[in-house]
Amino acid sequence: MDFDVTVVGAGVVGLAVAEALSKVFGRVLVIDKEEGFGRGVSSRNSEVIHAGIYYLQGSLKARLCVSGRELLYGFCERHRVPHRRCGKLIVATCAEEIAELDRLEANARACGVTDLERLTWAQVRAMEPNVRAREALYSPSTGIVSAHGLMRKLFARAKKAGTLFSFETEAVAVETEASGSRLTVRYRDGRQEAVTTGLLINAAGLFSDRVAGFMGLPPETAALHWWKGEYAALDLPAGHLTTLVYPVPEPANQGLGTHATLGLDGTVRLGPNALYLPDKEEDYRVDPSHLADFHRAASRYLKGIAPSILRPDMAGIRPKRQKPNDPAADFLIHSDPLKGHVHLIGIESPGLTASLAIAREVCALIGG
Numbered sequence: 321m322d323f324d325v326t327v328v329g330a331g332v333v334g335l336a337v338a339e340a341l342s343k344v345f346g347r348v349l350v351i352d353k354e355e356g357f358g359r360g361v362s363s364r365n366s367e368v369i370h371a372g373i374y375y376l377q378g379s380l381k382a383r384l385c386v387s388g389r390e391l392l393y394g395f396c397e398r399h400r401v402p403h404r405r406c407g408k409l410i411v412a413t414c415a416e417e418i419a420e421l422d423r424l425e426a427n428a429r430a431c432g433v434t435d436l437e438r439l440t441w442a443q444v445r446a447m448e449p450n451v452r453a454r455e456a457l458y459s460p461s462t463g464i465v466s467a468h469g470l471m472r473k474l475f476a477r478a479k480k481a482g483t484l485f486s487f488e489t490e491a492v493a494v495e496t497e498a499s500g501s502r503l504t505v506r507y508r509d510g511r512q513e514a515v516t517t518g519l520l521i522n523a524a525g526l527f528s529d530r531v532a533g534f535m536g537l538p539p540e541t542a543a544l545h546w547w548k549g550e551y552a553a554l555d556l557p558a559g560h561l562t563t564l565v566y567p568v569p570e571p572a573n574q575g576l577g578t579h580a581t582l583g584l585d586g587t588v589r590l591g592p593n594a595l596y597l598p599d600k601e602e603d604y605r606v607d608p609s610h611l612a613d614f615h616r617a618a619s620r621y622l623k624g625i626a627p628s629i630l631r632p633d634m635a636g637i638r639p640k641r642q643k644p645n646d647p648a649a650d651f652l653i654h655s656d657p658l659k660g661h662v663h664l665i666g667i668e669s670p671g672l673t674a675s676l677a678i679a680r681e682v683c684a685l686i687g688g
């Protein structure tokens with residue numbers, strides 16, 4: 321056997337899994353089809369450390385967000401990964417939305433998020449003078465993190481513990497053998513090679529359904545749907561906002577609603593929207609015609625944003641397990657102990673927050 325464990329995908333999830341497994345196994349390999357780590361979903365997101373307010377009680381998202389958030393804060397503090405507990409407001413701008421705040425507060429409590437505070441409009445104004453709200457929920461345990469800083473640290477720690485990384489190396493086929501798997505990889509120059517591995521972890525993000533397919537998981541279990549999320553940058557003076565500001569989520573929305581997020585440098589972005597990509601085209605351009613929608617959505621709860629201060633920013637793609645009009649789906653963490661396979665599928669938001677908890681879950685599944 322060439323390796324004890326092979327991880328397909330060096331995004332934040334694959335890196336977290338490799339970092340955890342490298343403490344237990346001697347020969348760990350991580351492959352990624354790109355030229356370095358973190359070139360996929362993990363580099364194109366809001367970088368929010370979510371508290372765990374929105375997810376269905378008992379779901380993996382709910383459980384791993386709450387535990388992952390605390391693991392992540394601890395990791396960032398210990399290893400000096402740039403982050404900030406900046407807090408977050410969820411704002412209600414009309415009576416119907418106040419009822420939605422009640423529902424969110426109850427859901428959060430049921431999921432183990434016990435630190436939410438209810439704020440009156442006057443308290444919101446004192447906290448964030450540029451926010452318009454009739455009432456709000458304040459989440460003190462929401463924060464922001466440098467996703468790249470986190471991945472850099474996970475990569476360095478896994479490497480130091482002996483993990484081998486092979487970039488520009490794409491998993492293309494798997495044969496299951498009595499003692500493990502024979503994984504065929506293709507390098508950028510077209511050469512192919514087979515490696516044998518005792519355990520095989522599928523952390524391939526947007527392509528985890530494809531990898532699951534050649535690992536033998538039925539397509540109906542692994543199916544992924546792509547949802548693009550575009551962002552708009554806001555030219556605002558530093559200090560215009562000090563917390564993240566979210567609207568109440570719209571029921572039909574596949575995201576959390578167009579929110580205002582902060583970068584660690586104080587810059588403000590709006591987004592992401594949620595655009596279904598039926599053809600799964602990996603296109604990260606931001607359509608400037610969508611700026612008007614961003615402006616309309618954010619003007620409901622942010623003061624002082626003229627249309628002229630919005631610019632197209634970046635976009636990411638969510639690997640979701642649901643199509644339009646389907647109910648919200650959970651992460652899929654599927655282990656096949658006989659084959660020595662673990663699949664991590666549909667790891668959309670809050671996957672960054674939950675990454676260290678997902679890694680623990682994988683360790684528990686494989687007895688590491």
Ligand SMILES: Cc1cc2nc3c(=O)[nH]c(=O)nc-3n(C[C@H](O)[C@H](O)[C@H](O)COP(=O)(O)OP(=O)(O)OC[C@H]3O[C@@H](n4cnc5c(N)ncnc54)[C@H](O)[C@@H]3O)c2cc1C
Binds near residue numbers: 673
């Ligand atoms: C718009 C948007 C906003 C988000 N905001 C947040 C947020 O604020 N907070 C939060 O907690 N989460 C957020 N998320 C979710 C979070 O970004 C993801 O859950 C997380 O980054 C997923 O990491 P990953 O490692 O699974 O995937 P990826 O980072 O995509 O890594 C998968 C890797 O697998 C590689 N790969 C694929 N196929 C193969 C193959 N055949 N062979 C070899 N390598 C392969 C890819 O190159 C890639 O590097 C957001 C996501 C999006 C899209």
